[in-house]
Amino acid sequence: MADLFDSAASAADTPSLNRPLADRLRPAKLSDVIGQGQVLGPEAPLGTMLSSGSLSSLIFWGPPGVGKTTIARLLADETDLHFVQISAIFTGVPDLRKVFEAARMRRQNGKGTLLFVDEIHRFNKAQQDGFLPLMEDGTILLVGATTENPSFELNAALLSRSQVLVLTRLDHDDLELLAQRAETELGRPLPLEPTARRALLDMADGDGRALLNLIEQVAAWKPQGQLNTDALTSRLMKRAAKYDKSGDEHYNLISALHKSVRGSDPDGALYWFARMLTGGEDPRYLARRITRMAVEDIGLADPQAQTLCLNAWETYERLGSPEGELALAQAVTYLALAPKSNAAYVAYKAAMAAAKATGSEPPPKHILNAPTSLMKDQGYGAGYAYDHDAEDGFSGQNYFPDGMERGAYYVPVDRGFERDLKKRVDYFAGLRAKRGKN
Structure with a gap:
């Protein structure tokens, strides 16, 4: 699962009891990864690529703590590629050049490179373009990880050379399985009542790494008996929900x-x-x-x-x-x-489309004011019918440009107040037809 399980120190470098629980539970093979069956299953995209030996560059898109980093590490193991990990947050152009040069030297010695780029969306367009030649000639197999929508954050050239795989937040069953593995590693069950255990899983909010951090805190307590939900939440601060106001x-x-x-x-x-x-x-x-x-x-x-x-x-x-x-x-x-209608919205869009299509067509002269004699001579205002003087207060004259077919943009629905408006629209349309006006 897990970028969860990404740690600077290896198991060989750190005594087991001092290593973070997330590091101790790092999967050793892809089949150990919890969740993400839509990506890793036998018939899923990544499973199919591995079975056919046709692994391509990948973009992992998903929330934190769901396995992006660890899956990339395990892919390198399964394909016998040298694994290199960088973060777009801390890596500049000089660092990229060094990474690329090392990958070229490695390739000359017959060893491929799986380059894992965390937060790849942080690279600008020029930096993203820098990967393309090495992807095309096989120097690197790029695996990028992002929490942002690749359609908006990655350029088209990079996306066209990669397959985007969506990793999802861990569900309750996934988190429960992870908790059980943690208990096995710790050698004892968590001192929680069933409802408190559920509350602990909910606090993780689909993030496996967060759950293991919470479990480490709980495991360090020495309560008398099992903790209920109130006792648990009073000792643990609930994680803030993942929410990026601009993402x-x-x-x-x-x-x-x-x-x-x-x-x-x-x-x-x-x-x-x-x-x-x-x-x-x-x-x-x-x-x-x-x-x-x-x-x-x-x-x-x-x-x-x-x-x-x-x-x-x-x-x-x-x-x-x-x-x-x-x-x-x-x-x-x-x-x-409330009763629903988008009739006015649809009418507005239709009127906008008609306005753009007809360009600068002038209004018909009979509805133009004629404050000067010259304008009167040009026919401005000629034949205008003052609606208040007409029968039913409705003249039915044309208000569209001369030669333009009358538009019918507003079509009210038969719901709510628009039932009454529909009657009015139909009433005026009937009068207009009766008087032979378009």
Whole structure:
């Protein structure tokens, strides 16, 4: 599992009892790795590559503590490649040149190199391009690790020469198996009641390395009997949830919140709203996005939704955190339960597309003002029908450029307040057709 198990000291260099538990449990072969069956299984991408002897350069994309570093080390062992590990955070261009030159010398002596680059997304485009010639001529087999979306963080040339493999957070069963291995290594069970044990696994939040660090703390205690959940949590500080306000997790969670609202699930929406708040998201960002949801997904099916969101936003500004966050939660709940319509949003996009397509077509002259005699002579305002003087207060005249086919952009849905708006749209369309106006 594990970049978990990456340690500067080897087993031979450090007495077993003094070595960190994560290092002592480092897998010796790929079959020992916990989890990641979608990558390592016999029919999975990496398993297939190894069985066919056609291993290519790889990018491991996944959260911390799920096995990126250790899988790379074990790949080197399985393929008889020399393993070199660098971190993009601490490696500059001069260091890269030394690594590349050593790999070339190694190749001349008949030994290949598996170059593992941790945090590869930290390298800029020029540095990423530097790997390409050595990948193409076989000097190195590159294995990069990143917690960020490679589509956004790595350049296209590097991605085209690599296969991206997604590593996932460890689930409860994976963490339980890891805990059992730790207990075997320690030679005794953890002094925890079942509910406390579950709480310990939850604290790890899918990160194997974090779990082993927590287990080391628990194992050092000498309690009288087994600890319950309260006793455990009072001694351990709960890990902060993984949340990068500028990274993938930020966009994933706001997408989950938005789609839960759109899907009329207030419980799901409140959960993702709470996840973002507990991760440290700025409530003002959430207020802005919630208001956007009201405009995009509720629209005129419930015009009050937008007003309620703006009021919740203002309430937050007046009260601050944490009191003001309740107003935002109320807005989220209201939006999830409101009738949904994106008709105005669709109409806006269609009108924008038409505006771009028709360029600088002028308005028809009959709806232009004519403040000067010259403009009157040019026909400005000629034939304009003042709607208040027309029957039913509706003239039905044309408001599109001359020669342009009339657009029908706004198509209200038969939900919420838009039921009434649909009746109005149909009513005016009927009058327009009756009077023979386009």
